[in-house]
Amino acid sequence: MSKKGTRRHASGGPTMADLAQLAGVSKITVSRALGDSPLVNPETRERIQALAREHGYKLNISARNLRLRRSHTVAVIVEMKPSTDRTMFDPYPLVLLGGISQELTAAGYSVLLTTRQGASAAAVQAADGLILLGQGAHQDAVRRFDKLNLPMVVWGAQSGSDTHVVVGSDNRLGGAVVARHFIALGRHRPVFIGNPSHPEIFERLNGFIDALAVRGIKPLLMRRDEFTVDSGMDAVHSLHQRKVGFDAIFACNDLLAMGAIRATLDLGRSVPADVSVVGYDDMPLGASFLPPLSSVRQDWQEGGMLLARKVLALIEGEPASSESLPVSLIVRST
Amino acid sequence: MSKKGTRRHASGGPTMADLAQLAGVSKITVSRALGDSPLVNPETRERIQALAREHGYKLNISARNLRLRRSHTVAVIVEMKPSTDRTMFDPYPLVLLGGISQELTAAGYSVLLTTRQGASAAAVQAADGLILLGQGAHQDAVRRFDKLNLPMVVWGAQSGSDTHVVVGSDNRLGGAVVARHFIALGRHRPVFIGNPSHPEIFERLNGFIDALAVRGIKPLLMRRDEFTVDSGMDAVHSLHQRKVGFDAIFACNDLLAMGAIRATLDLGRSVPADVSVVGYDDMPLGASFLPPLSSVRQDWQEGGMLLARKVLALIEGEPASSESLPVSLIVRST
DNA sequence: ACATCAAATGTTATCGATATCTTGATACCG
DNA sequence: CGGTATCAAGATATCGATAACATTTGATGT
Incomplete structure (x- = not known):
């Protein structure tokens, strides 16, 4: 033929x-x-x-991209830790991705998904813009991708010295909201469970501390690196062994909170009568937990959409500034 | 000059x-x-x-892509329904994506993430291969992307007539394993909770039915469309209201299972003494549930890696065949 | 000394789409 | 009727990298 x-x-x-x-x-x-x-x-x-x-x-998209010097593609760089075989502990990155994807698709862009390591880094530079996910979005990563000279936005916590655009939940506010909740309940021996070496967690802790300080209350920090139920239980058992008194727990993640509640109940204390507990992220499952878990909710989808809008703005040559998303405390039974 | x-x-x-x-x-x-x-x-x-x-x-990647007629990119098409649908919020697609991403990255490829709708469809054709995710991977979607004439593999359940490569968990086996477990426990009035209009769930149900039929047992189907804790509770309450006896529950998802357990306990019956319950997916949280949940585990990450390997093979011009991944029953306390 | 060969580099064409600059044709105006 | 808008379409150059073919040079063998 x-x-x-x-x-x-x-x-x-x-x-x-x-x-x-x-x-x-x-x-x-x-x-x-x-x-x-x-x-x-x-x-x-x-x-x-x-x-x-x-x-x-x-x-032929490649030909057009070459000629137009645009790919209508935004690279999303996700930090996938090789250590944990469960890629990421929570569904949130996907929701974030969902928001990003939705907004970019609507604008005629597509998403190039990349992990931080390895060869696919090459493909990134064909993108018109960059979105950096993964908690912390460590400075070295930021700097590495900054060299590409592409419009870039980062998800995470703002640290004062950064020059790039950062979008994230207002973690400080999240901590403060919980603190005020505890104050309103008359609690005065609160505990914070989590790993403050993550910038986002660090902010939550700071917001918590500062808001409590207004009443002269100092929380106890139970540093735990894992964001798991077991870790939460362990933290409370450890408190008990050390005979430390407490009447409120702020866990920086719902799994930790559930573990903390379980352990507290195991020890014969009541939630919320004896101990108030608030988690973070408002996992769908938290509402069905027994007792239904109070938690701080972040709007991940909106976060993703905002990230997308910011890169798009930068790509169009418009200015864009860092922004924090409000969070809300969902009060249930704990 | x-x-x-x-x-x-x-x-x-x-x-x-x-x-x-x-x-x-x-x-x-x-x-x-x-x-x-x-x-x-x-x-x-x-x-x-x-x-x-x-x-x-x-x-300049675009120039190279044009010249080489290869993009070293694989498009992953995810079905994201705009509504509050399961797909978007479960961690599994992300784990699947993680596996895909890991394997492709290692091979020097990158991932172009796309939703089924909309304009980004254009970018897909620049890819060297296609992976279709999203339950069902409905035939119309398959056919639509088939027209691109690209190497393609689909995640889901195999339906006999398909000509393309399908990778998925062996859902039939999943159902059968649970059936045999119930038989070994001497149960004879089992209930299935789930939505069999999803091909994958349909397969689980069939495997369940067939394996039970060996002992002349016929399970009761409680059709529930939502994959939520509430839906699971509702199913059991409904059974109770209709005064239907049962001594075993196979929920096609862990959230349903947890709901079913909660409702069963609410009704004053014991788990597992009176009623055995097995879920599906083996969510991390299931192990920490009270009582710890028995569940069927699928290896999503391996699934993703397998998908990736299959497309890569097809891209290289090698043959690839459909394949089912084994599943395993994790027996805990329920 | 001459042929042969291999290493190192160059020339040209090509991948497919599009911006820029022209050209040809028709209409319109005073 | 000359001159200028207006519209439709073409010619050419270009985006940046690379394959295929071509050339130069020095070394080797007999």
């Missing part, structure tokens, strides 16, 4: 040049017709578009 | 041509040097690579 004129290309379909020949016009006219440019006669346009459909023409 | 020599390009860095001029060689030599080709003199190579580093040279 192969004649010289109708050569099939290895990659498959016909090119604009092929269509041009079929239609008896030049390449550029085909380009215009397919782009609905007003520069072509409506009849010609129709004819060419029909021809394109008929022959299953597909635009 | 007027201004060309020193012109800075809009997109930023120098090109191979620029480097070539700086080094006093031709473009192709630069290309070879940067590609560590043995065709260039080691000294020359060093010199050029040093120059590249010094001037912050970045390869």
